[in-house]
Amino acid sequence: MRVDIGNALAAEATPGIPRDALDTLDERVAAAHERIERGIEAREHGYAALALPETVDTDEIRAAVEPLSDCETLVTVGIGGSALGAATLCDALSPEFDSVVLDNVDPDETSRVLSELDVERTAMHVVSRSGTTAETLATFLVLREAFERAGVDWTDRTLVTTGEEGNLRALADQHGLPVLDVPSGVPGRFSVLSSVALPAAAMAGADLEALVAGARSESETLSDSLFSCPAYAYGATSYALALRGWRVNAMCPYAESLETFAEWFAQLWAESLGKDGLGQLPTRAVGATDQHSQLQYWRAGPRDTMVTLVRPDERASCPIPETDLEGIGYLGGTDLGTLLDTEFDATEASLAAAGRPTVRVEIDRVDERALGELLYGMEAACVLAGELFDVETFTQPAVEWGKRAAGGLLGGEETTEAARVGEKTRLVVE
Amino acid sequence: MRVDIGNALAAEATPGIPRDALDTLDERVAAAHERIERGIEAREHGYAALALPETVDTDEIRAAVEPLSDCETLVTVGIGGSALGAATLCDALSPEFDSVVLDNVDPDETSRVLSELDVERTAMHVVSRSGTTAETLATFLVLREAFERAGVDWTDRTLVTTGEEGNLRALADQHGLPVLDVPSGVPGRFSVLSSVALPAAAMAGADLEALVAGARSESETLSDSLFSCPAYAYGATSYALALRGWRVNAMCPYAESLETFAEWFAQLWAESLGKDGLGQLPTRAVGATDQHSQLQYWRAGPRDTMVTLVRPDERASCPIPETDLEGIGYLGGTDLGTLLDTEFDATEASLAAAGRPTVRVEIDRVDERALGELLYGMEAACVLAGELFDVETFTQPAVEWGKRAAGGLLGGEETTEAARVGEKTRLVVE
Numbered sequence: 001m002r003v004d005i006g007n008a009l010a011a012e013a014t015p016g017i018p019r020d021a022l023d024t025l026d027e028r029v030a031a032a033h034e035r036i037e038r039g040i041e042a043r044e045h046g047y048a049a050l051a052l053p054e055t056v057d058t059d060e061i062r063a064a065v066e067p068l069s070d071c072e073t074l075v076t077v078g079i080g081g082s083a084l085g086a087a088t089l090c091d092a093l094s095p096e097f098d099s100v101v102l103d104n105v106d107p108d109e110t111s112r113v114l115s116e117l118d119v120e121r122t123a124m125h126v127v128s129r130s131g132t133t134a135e136t137l138a139t140f141l142v143l144r145e146a147f148e149r150a151g152v153d154w155t156d157r158t159l160v161t162t163g164e165e166g167n168l169r170a171l172a173d174q175h176g177l178p179v180l181d182v183p184s185g186v187p188g189r190f191s192v193l194s195s196v197a198l199p200a201a202a203m204a205g206a207d208l209e210a211l212v213a214g215a216r217s218e219s220e221t222l223s224d225s226l227f228s229c230p231a232y233a234y235g236a237t238s239y240a241l242a243l244r245g246w247r248v249n250a251m252c253p254y255a256e257s258l259e260t261f262a263e264w265f266a267q268l269w270a271e272s273l274g275k276d277g278l279g280q281l282p283t284r285a286v287g288a289t290d291q292h293s294q295l296q297y298w299r300a301g302p303r304d305t306m307v308t309l310v311r312p313d314e315r316a317s318c319p320i321p322e323t324d325l326e327g328i329g330y331l332g333g334t335d336l337g338t339l340l341d342t343e344f345d346a347t348e349a350s351l352a353a354a355g356r357p358t359v360r361v362e363i364d365r366v367d368e369r370a371l372g373e374l375l376y377g378m379e380a381a382c383v384l385a386g387e388l389f390d391v392e393t394f395t396q397p398a399v400e401w402g403k404r405a406a407g408g409l410l411g412g413e414e415t416t417e418a419a420r421v422g423e424k425t426r427l428v429v430e
Numbered sequence: 431m432r433v434d435i436g437n438a439l440a441a442e443a444t445p446g447i448p449r450d451a452l453d454t455l456d457e458r459v460a461a462a463h464e465r466i467e468r469g470i471e472a473r474e475h476g477y478a479a480l481a482l483p484e485t486v487d488t489d490e491i492r493a494a495v496e497p498l499s500d501c502e503t504l505v506t507v508g509i510g511g512s513a514l515g516a517a518t519l520c521d522a523l524s525p526e527f528d529s530v531v532l533d534n535v536d537p538d539e540t541s542r543v544l545s546e547l548d549v550e551r552t553a554m555h556v557v558s559r560s561g562t563t564a565e566t567l568a569t570f571l572v573l574r575e576a577f578e579r580a581g582v583d584w585t586d587r588t589l590v591t592t593g594e595e596g597n598l599r600a601l602a603d604q605h606g607l608p609v610l611d612v613p614s615g616v617p618g619r620f621s622v623l624s625s626v627a628l629p630a631a632a633m634a635g636a637d638l639e640a641l642v643a644g645a646r647s648e649s650e651t652l653s654d655s656l657f658s659c660p661a662y663a664y665g666a667t668s669y670a671l672a673l674r675g676w677r678v679n680a681m682c683p684y685a686e687s688l689e690t691f692a693e694w695f696a697q698l699w700a701e702s703l704g705k706d707g708l709g710q711l712p713t714r715a716v717g718a719t720d721q722h723s724q725l726q727y728w729r730a731g732p733r734d735t736m737v738t739l740v741r742p743d744e745r746a747s748c749p750i751p752e753t754d755l756e757g758i759g760y761l762g763g764t765d766l767g768t769l770l771d772t773e774f775d776a777t778e779a780s781l782a783a784a785g786r787p788t789v790r791v792e793i794d795r796v797d798e799r800a801l802g803e804l805l806y807g808m809e810a811a812c813v814l815a816g817e818l819f820d821v822e823t824f825t826q827p828a829v830e831w832g833k834r835a836a837g838g839l840l841g842g843e844e845t846t847e848a849a850r851v852g853e854k855t856r857l858v859v860e
Binding site (some may be wrong): 080227283325430 | 431432433434435436437439441442509510511513514525526533534535536537538539540541542546562564565567568569571572574575597600601618656657658659660663677678684685686687693696697700701703704705706707708709711713714716717718719721722723724725726727728729730731732733734735745746747748749750751753755756757758760761762764765766767768769770772773775776777778779780782783784796826827828829831832833835836839840841842847850851854855856857858859860
C-alpha cells in the first residue's frame with residue numbers, strides 16, 4: 001500500500017496541512033505508535049486486532065470449512081462487523097462465488113433470498129461474538145427452518161463463529177456443530193483477518209496465506225513516523241484534515257470490486273472514531289461512477305469533504321474496439337482501464353484545482369496480498385487516528401441505547417428506553 | 431408519502447428548528463412554491479421534471495420495449511442519472527428480474543459481467559442525454575462487440591434513449607435502432623419517471639401507469655405551505671437543519687429493496703444542492719444494518735448528521751419460528767418485519783434521546799404507486815431546497831473541469847486542465 005498525501009498539504013488544499021504542522025504532528029505519531037506497540041504486544045483489547053497476522057490460524061479455518069466444500073453457496077448470517085469482512089473479501093477476491101450475506105432482518109429480502117436458494121447446495125456460517133445478537137439469531141432460526149423444510153440436515157451444513165459463552169455457543173455444543181472462536185480482544189469491525197471473515201474467503205477459494213502475508217508485510221511498516229508508515233500517513237492526514245474542517249471522508253475506490261471495501265471502511269471509521277462529538281464521517285463512493293453523483297458536492301459544496309482515492313496499479317484488460325463514431329474515435333483501440341485511470345487522474349486534479357484535499361492510496365492489484373495490506377493498513381490508520389483524537393477506539397457505547405429500547409419493546413420488559421419510544425413528538429404532514 | 435418532522439423541532443433536537451422559525455420559513459416556502467409552479471407550467475429547464483406525471487407517454491415506452499420482451503436480461507448502459515433511475519426501479523419493484531447496470535468503466539467488472547452474460551437472451555438500453563458521454567459509449571462499443579462475437583444481431587436488441595443530437599442519435603439513425611427522446615428540460619438526475627428509466631421498469635414487468643399515478647398524486651399535494659405538502663415539509667426541514675449545522679443527510683430506508691433508492695437520492699441531493707459552498711451532503715445507509723455501522727457516529731460524533739428514516743407500513747411476512755434458545759424466546763412466533771419495525775422505532779428514539787434530528791418518511795408499501803410518490807416527493811423536496819438555498823438546482827458545473835481534463839488527456843488535446851494533471855504535488859509514503 002502506498003499513500004500519497006501531497007494533495008492534503010497547504011500548498012494544494014484550502015485549508016490544507018502546513019508542512020511544519022505535519023512535522024509537529026509526527027511527534028504525536030511517535031508517542032501514539034509507542035502506545036499502539038505496547039497494546040499489540042500485550043494483546044490488549046482492540047490492539048490485539050493488529051496482532052492477527054501473527055496469531056490467526058489459517059489451517060484451523062481451512063479445516064473448518066473443508067466439510068462444506070461441496071456446497072456452492074455460502075450464506076453468512078451476521079450483522080455489522082460479523083458480516084462486512086466476509087462480504088468485502090468475497091466481493092473483492094471472488095465475485096463469481098455465490099456468497100450471500102444476510103445482514104439485515106428485512107422480511108421481503110430474506111423471503112426472496114430463501115425462495116431462490118438451492119438449500120441442497122448451501123452452507124451457512126453464523127457469526128455473533130456475543131452469541132445473543134437478536135438480528136442474527138432471528139435470521140438463523142428462519143434459515144434453519146428452511147433447511148428442515150427441505151429435508152436437509154442443517155447440522156451438517158452449519159459453521160459457527162462465536163465467543164466462549166452465549167446462546168450460539170450453547171446451540172453449537174448441543175448439536176455438535178463445528179465452532180471457531182472469535183479471537184480474544186478483537187472487536188467485530190477489526191475482525192476481517194480472523195475466524196469471523198476468513199471462512200467465507202476460504203469457501204470462495206481465496207488464498208488465506210497470501211491475505212495474511214499481505215497484512216503482515218503492512219504490519220512491518222508500523223514505525224514511529226508517519227513519513228515511513230503508509231497506514232500512519234493515512235490516519236494522521238485524515239485526522240489533521242478533520243481538525244481543519246474536513247469532517248467527512250469519502251472513500252472512493254476506482255474499482256467496482258472494492259465497493260464493499262468502502263462499506264467495510266465506513267463501519268471501521270464511523271464506529272471507532274465517532275464519539276464524544278469527535279470523529280470523521282466516512283461516506284462510500286466508487287469511481288468513476290460517483291463523478292456523476294457526488295463529485296459536484298465534493299468540489300463545490302461546503303468545504304467539508306476530503307476524498308480518498310484508491311486504485312490498483314494493474315487491472316484486467318478490456319479493450320475498447322476501434323470505432324468510426326464521431327468524436328470518440330480517440331477511445332477506440334484503448335482499454336476501459338486506461339479510461340478509468342485517466343478519470344482517476346482527472347478527478348484528483350479537479351479537486352486539487354478547487355483546493356479540496358484528496359489522499360491517494362495505491363495497491364498493486366486487487367488480489368489477496370494487496371487486499372491484506374489495504375485492510376490491515378486501514379485498521380492501523382484507524383487505531384492511530386483514535387489515539388490522535390483521544391477517543392475510545394474500540395467501544396461503541398452509542399449503539400447500546402437502541403438495543404435496550406428494542407429489547408424492551410420486544411421482550412416486554414419495561415425499560416426507560418422502551419418507554420421513551422412511545423413519547424415521540426409528532427408533526428406529521430400528509 | 432407521509433413526512434413526520436417532529437424530531438427535527440427544537441423540542442427534540444439540539445439545535446433543532448424552533449416552531450416559530452418554521453412559520454417564518456413557511457413564508458419563503460410560499461414564495462418558492464410560486465416560482466416552482468411557474469417553472470412547471472412553462473416547462474422551464476429543470477422544473478419540467480415536475481411535469482413528467484402529466485407529460486410522460488407510457489404507451490410509447492411500453493411499445494419501445496415490446497420487441498425485446500423475449501429477452502431475460504436487460505443491460506442498461508449509462509452513468510449517473512442515466513443509470514440510477516433504472517437501477518432504483520428494478521431493485522425496488524422487481525429484484526428477481528435480471529437487470530444489469532453497467533454504469534462504470536471498470537475493466538474487471540465489465541469483463542466479468544460479459545463472461546456471465548447469455549447474449550442470446552440479452553437486450554441493451556443505451557442512455558446518454560448528450561449522446562457523447564465517454565464512459566457510456568466506451569461500454570456500448572465493448573458490449574456491441576460481444577453481441578457480434580456471439581453472432582447475435584445487436585441492432586435487434588438495442589434500444590436507445592438520447593437527445594436530438596449527438597453520436598448516439600447518429601448511430602441509431604444509421605442502424606435504424608428504436609430511439610426514445612430524453613424529455614426536454616429534464617436533467618438526468620430528475621429523469622427517473624421518463625424514457626430514461628421507465629423502459630427498464632417495463633422490461634422488469636412493473637406497472638408504469640401505477641408509478642406515474644403515484645407521482646401524480648404527490649404532485650397534487652404541492653401547495654404554498656410546508657404544513658400541507660409532505661415534499662416541501664421534507665425539503666424545508668432538511669434546509670433548516672443544514673443551516674443549523676446538520677450538514678449531512680443520511681438517507682436510511684428500513685427496506686433492503688430501497689437501498690438503491692438511497693443512492694439515487696444521494697445523486698439528486700449532492701449534484702443539485704452542492705454548489706457555491708452550500709448544500710447538504712447525502713450519505714447512503716440501510717436499516718437495520720447500519721445501526722451496527724453508522725449509528726455510533728450519528729448519535730455521538732460531531733453534531734452534523736440528520737437521519738432520514740424511511741419505512742413502508744406493510745411488508746411481506748417472514749415468520750420467526752418458535753425457539754427454546756435461551757434469552758431470545760421472545761423473538762419466536764413473531765416476524766422479521768416486527769423486529770425490523772421495532773428497531774426502526776428504537777433507532778429513532780435513540781437519536782432523539784441524544785438530541786440528534788431525524789425525519790420520518792412513511793410509504794404504504796414498496797410498490798409502484800408508493801415508489802412514484804416517494805421519487806416525485808424527493809424531487810420536489812430537492813427543488814424546494816434549491817430555491818431556499820438559492821443555488822442553481824439544475825446545473826452541475828463542478829463536474830465539467832474533470833471532463834475537460836480527461837478529454838484532454840485521452841484525446842491528445844492540450845487543455846489547461848490536462849496540463850494540471852501532470853503538475854501534481856506528491857508526498858508519497860511507502
